[in-house]
Structure formats: C-alpha cells, structure tokens
Amino acid sequence: MTELVLRELRKTYASRGRPPVEAVRGIGLELRSGELLGLLGPSGCGKSTTLRMIAGLEAVTGGDILVGGGSVVKVPAQRRNIGVAFENYALYPPLTVAENLGFGLAARRRPRREVAARVRGMAERIGLTELLDARPGGLSSGQKQRVALARALIREPDVLLLDEPLSHLDAAQRDTTRRELKRIQKDLGHTTILVTHDQEEALSLADRIAVMKDGVIQQLGTPYEIYDSPANLFVADFVGEPAINLLPGVAGADGCVRLSEGVRLAVPVRLAAGREVVLGVRPEDLRLVGEDTAALRARVGAHEPLLEAGIATLALDGVAGPLVVQTGPEVRLDRGETVRVSADPRLTHVFDAATGEALR
Ligand SMILES: Nc1ncnc2c1ncn2[C@@H]1O[C@H](COP(=O)(O)OP(=O)(O)O)[C@@H](O)[C@H]1O
Ligand SMILES: [Mg+2]
Structure with a gap:
C-alpha cells in the first residue's frame, strides 16, 4: 500500500x-x-x-x-x-x-x-x-x-x-x-x-x-x-445544504452579538465590544420555540414542508437577508405568522468580518 x-x-x-x-x-x-x-x-x-x-x-x-x-x-x-x-x-x-x-x-x-x-x-x-x-x-x-x-x-x-x-x-x-x-x-x-x-x-x-x-x-x-x-x-x-445562515453583527459589552437594534445572539467566544463579526448558524441548529424572552422574534416568509423535515424562511426585525430554519415534519406555518426561534450558542460559529477566519 x-x-x-x-x-x-x-x-x-x-x-x-x-x-x-x-x-x-x-x-x-x-x-x-x-x-x-x-x-x-x-x-x-x-x-x-x-x-x-x-x-x-x-x-x-x-x-x-x-x-x-x-x-x-x-x-x-x-x-x-x-x-x-x-x-x-x-x-x-x-x-x-x-x-x-x-x-x-x-x-x-x-x-x-x-x-x-x-x-x-x-x-x-x-x-x-x-x-x-x-x-x-x-x-x-x-x-x-x-x-x-x-x-x-x-x-x-x-x-x-x-x-x-x-x-x-x-x-x-x-x-x-x-x-x-x-x-x-x-x-x-x-x-x-x-x-x-x-x-x-x-x-x-x-x-x-x-x-x-x-x-x-x-x-x-x-x-x-x-x-x-x-x-x-x-x-x-x-459545505451544508441548505446553506448555513451567515449574519453580520457587532459584539456588545454583554458578550452578545447584535445583528440589529433589537436582535442579539449569545456566542461561545469572548469578543471585544465593537468587534465586527459574522455569525454562522446552520438551519438544523435553530429551533422554533414557544414564548421565551431569550428567543428571536421572526416573521414567516415561506415554509416548505418536506418529508423528513421542513424548511422555513424567516425575517428578523431590522436584519437584512432571510433566516433559514429547519423545522420538524409536523410543523405547519403560514406566511406572515410570527414565530420565535432559538439558537444554541455552543453551535453558533463566529467569524472575523474582515478576514473571514473562524474565531474560537
Ligand atoms: N490547459 C489550460 N490552460 C489554461 N488555463 C487552464 C487550463 N486548464 C485549466 N485552466 C484554468 O485553471 C483553473 C483551474 O482549472 P481546473 O483545474 O480545471 O479547475 P476545476 O477542476 O476545479 O474545475 C481555471 O481557471 C481554468 O480555467
Ligand atoms: Mg475539473
């Protein structure tokens, strides 16, 4: 050999x-x-x-x-x-x-x-x-x-x-x-x-x-x-289908990253306040959840129910671009409906906005 x-x-x-x-x-x-x-x-x-x-x-x-x-x-x-x-x-x-x-x-x-x-x-x-x-x-x-x-x-x-x-x-x-x-x-x-x-x-x-x-x-x-x-x-x-969500944001003093005025996500790395990053969240690492203050509010743009899993395309307040979320096979969503989404910080990837390199 x-x-x-x-x-x-x-x-x-x-x-x-x-x-x-x-x-x-x-x-x-x-x-x-x-x-x-x-x-x-x-x-x-x-x-x-x-x-x-x-x-x-x-x-x-x-x-x-x-x-x-x-x-x-x-x-x-x-x-x-x-x-x-x-x-x-x-x-x-x-x-x-x-x-x-x-x-x-x-x-x-x-x-x-x-x-x-x-x-x-x-x-x-x-x-x-x-x-x-x-x-x-x-x-x-x-x-x-x-x-x-x-x-x-x-x-x-x-x-x-x-x-x-x-x-x-x-x-x-x-x-x-x-x-x-x-x-x-x-x-x-x-x-x-x-x-x-x-x-x-x-x-x-x-x-x-x-x-x-x-x-x-x-x-x-x-x-x-x-x-x-x-x-x-x-x-x-x-790598990944549907593709990972890539969301530009700025680190706040609280260790979270702000995607817009009212939308912030916790991240698994310590960042200096003001640092510009891109967050990566895979559609299967996002969950639709019930009322929860920590969750993101989003509007449903479209939902494709599939056999094993559905794909929802959501809009977050003040955030450009869609957020794609994998849903369970039993989930039914209507266009325009408001839902709540939560991301596991441990599964959220952080990249330097200027170089594109992962920050770990
Ligand atoms: N014989 C060649 N002469 C000039 N340029 C070439 C030649 N073969 C490939 N290239 C160029 O080299 C680059 C890499 O090509 P290639 O190795 O075929 O890529 P891939 O297989 O990943 O699609 C491309 O920009 C292609 O246009
Ligand atoms: Mg080739």
Whole structure:
C-alpha cells in the first residue's frame, strides 16, 4: 500500500498574450495508505489540474509529488502506476467492455490468459459481468462510469484518482454507486483522491476532505471537522445544504452579538465590544420555540414542508437577508405568522468580518 504526498505543488498556465493563470498555488497534502481523500471545491478552483499533475498528464510548475516515498515528478505518466477515471470516461467505442478493461494490460504485454482472468475478476467485483460483450455506445452513463472505474482499478494502481466520477448519474444511481464505490475502495484499499464540487458527495464518501478555493486548500479535516468546525466563511458557506445562515453583527459589552437594534445572539467566544463579526448558524441548529424572552422574534416568509423535515424562511426585525430554519415534519406555518426561534450558542460559529477566519 502506498502513501501520497504533495509538497508546495504549483501550476501556472502561461499562454502568450494572456495573463498567466495560477491554477494551483502551493498546496500540501499527505494521504495515508488506503485513505480516500475528497478534494472539494467550486468549478475552476484547480481540482482537475491537481489530479492531472499527480497522474503526470500535466507538468508541475513547482513543488513535489511523492508516491510511496519517492518523487514522481520526473517519471512519465505511463510509468507512474496511477489509475485515473476522469469525468469524460474516454472509453474506446469500437471495443467491447472486456476489451476496454483489458486494453492497458494487453498494451503492457501481459499474457492473454492473465488479462482475461483479471477482466473477469474485476467485472464481477464492479457488477459488469453481464456487460462484458457490450460496446460503450449501448451503455447508460452510470454503466460507463462503472466501466471507467473498473478500468482504473484493473491495473492495480498504487494511487487512484477519480475526477467527478459520479457526475453523470441521476440522483438514485448516484446513491447506490456512491455506496458501491466506497465499499470497493475500502475492499481494495487504494490510496484515493476523489475530486468533486458536490459537498454531499464529499461528506458521504471521504475519510478526510480538503476544501479548495482559488488554487489554495482552505481546510483539511474529517467530514465532521469540516462540517462542525469550518475554518472560515468560505468553508462554512460551501459545505451544508441548505446553506448555513451567515449574519453580520457587532459584539456588545454583554458578550452578545447584535445583528440589529433589537436582535442579539449569545456566542461561545469572548469578543471585544465593537468587534465586527459574522455569525454562522446552520438551519438544523435553530429551533422554533414557544414564548421565551431569550428567543428571536421572526416573521414567516415561506415554509416548505418536506418529508423528513421542513424548511422555513424567516425575517428578523431590522436584519437584512432571510433566516433559514429547519423545522420538524409536523410543523405547519403560514406566511406572515410570527414565530420565535432559538439558537444554541455552543453551535453558533463566529467569524472575523474582515478576514473571514473562524474565531474560537
Ligand atoms: N490547459 C489550460 N490552460 C489554461 N488555463 C487552464 C487550463 N486548464 C485549466 N485552466 C484554468 O485553471 C483553473 C483551474 O482549472 P481546473 O483545474 O480545471 O479547475 P476545476 O477542476 O476545479 O474545475 C481555471 O481557471 C481554468 O480555467
Ligand atoms: Mg475539473
């Protein structure tokens, strides 16, 4: 099994007549052997560029990549033994699924019998046995993504790189394939980076998540750490659905933060009076309560009752922007109705308004 280490990895795309694009700005990561790391960030933040450098499909501008302790930046792509499955499956249309799976092994002059046995074994594992004689053109997008995954795995790579591997699946397929992928990755024990812009996918699949923005890692942690203790406003806002409420305010002498003249919230950190902050409160950490002086009064703007939980969009007096609250499934609210909401100070996140960094 193999560790993967990135040190100060950089990529600047330079093209004549245009300003250079600093796609990756010195990132460092250490993956333990067998770990599944989710590389999560919005489109254009440098995720694919990072994978392409590790795979050897893109030259690095600076920094180092170590696979199993040895630098690979000067090793050509075909000698890195890294399995890749990218978003566009890049299957060969004239070949059958079996031939697509065996192609890389055959190209490396493995004996025919060995190739056939490995293709059968992998097909069984990934649930492709029935499709071995089919051609890519006749497969659903979910089946194609499974073939691409099997093809990446069959070479028994030291490191597995998956770039948005479930992006073409519909919601139901994505759920089952996600579970399958997690099981296969744990069974085979490949050190894996899974790139995604989908926070839910990263939260459900990854052992640890690296959140990336503008070519820089914003936070590295377990899904719980990322969700429960976001390091800055970007991470707080990017992870979580519905999104966290972000409420600007000013600290008062009483240790509370004022969101407006009459609206204040207790916070879990000691702040100097007058300090400008942004509070983050997740919709599921807010409660509708009965009469209670400590609670916030709010007007109901809208309520979407859902199956497991409802989502209420509320307005607080003098506070710009809505307050989104998760409600119980039995709750019924009318537009314009006045309700009371309470927040648990221990679950209220505080960020510096100027830097966006979490204050703990
Ligand atoms: N071959 C290239 N030439 C110039 N700029 C590129 C190239 N590939 C990617 N970029 C730019 O680098 C940045 C990161 O791209 P990419 O790694 O594809 O992001 P992501 O995969 O996170 O969406 C983007 O601004 C993108 O436009
Ligand atoms: Mg990409």
